[in-house]
Amino acid sequence: EVVMTQSPATLSVSPGERATLSCRASQSVNSNLAWYQQKPGQAPRLVIYRASTRATGVPARFSGSGSGTEFTLTISSLSSEDFAIYYCQQYNIWPLTFGGGSKVEIK
Amino acid sequence: EVQLVQSGAEVKKPGESLKISCKTSGYSFSSYWIGWVRQMPGKGLEWMGIIYPGDSDTRYSPSFQGQVTISADKSSSTAYLQWSSLKASDTAMYYCARRGYFDSSHYGGFDYWGQGALVTVSS
Numbered sequence: 001e002v003v004m005t006q007s008p009a010t011l012s013v014s015p016g017e018r019a020t021l022s023c024r025a026s027q028s029v030n031s032n033l034a035w036y037q038q039k040p041g042q043a044p045r046l047v048i049y050r051a052s053t054r055a056t057g058v059p060a061r062f063s064g065s066g067s068g069t070e071f072t073l074t075i076s077s078l079s080s081e082d083f084a085i086y087y088c089q090q091y092n093i094w095p096l097t098f099g100g101g102s103k104v105e106i107k
Numbered sequence: 108e109v110q111l112v113q114s115g116a117e118v119k120k121p122g123e124s125l126k127i128s129c130k131t132s133g134y135s136f137s138s139y140w141i142g143w144v145r146q147m148p149g150k151g152l153e154w155m156g157i158i159y160p161g162d163s164d165t166r167y168s169p170s171f172q173g174q175v176t177i178s179a180d181k182s183s184s185t186a187y188l189q190w191s192s193l194k195a196s197d198t199a200m201y202y203c204a205r206r207g208y209f210d211s212s213h214y215g216g217f218d219y220w221g222q223g224a225l226v227t228v229s230s
Binding site for chain 1: 156202
């Protein structure tokens, strides 16, 4: 199965700053990668699909890039509601797999 | 409006069986994959498996193959996740989620999620 590795595990950022999260696949997943945001006590929310396409209603400060095995989620200017855990998921090869998550916390 | 509404929290004993549900509405149930995701307390998301209700094509993660059964009932637009013999290690939040189909050509990530069902297994 494809192993998804996220880094860093925790990122401490001040509101208004930029956050950059990484996700690496153990083999190519083309552009079949999604990012999710999860806040405490809530179900995950789709943020990005096809590596770089924002899901409906997601603010433009979220952007995704990459293909193959290396992917990045960037939040250009962190807002208070963006502090959460972010997961990547590949959906190119069965079984579909998630990364371990990156927590974005307030500095 | 697309909605996925899961059954309520369950408290079970080891060895008992359980079937939890995910009732959907607002879209064509047969035309979208529905998956299940486990989240153990304080841990990350784990992809368990997925079903295409249109033809009952079902895929499992090797970690969950043989441990759970995923099914779907087209007549009630409901997906199910079941265990025949629960273990304490099955204690977790379980989410159902719809796999998105974007731009009429691209199967993507999970675009709609249920609210989650907490399963607690304890003697």
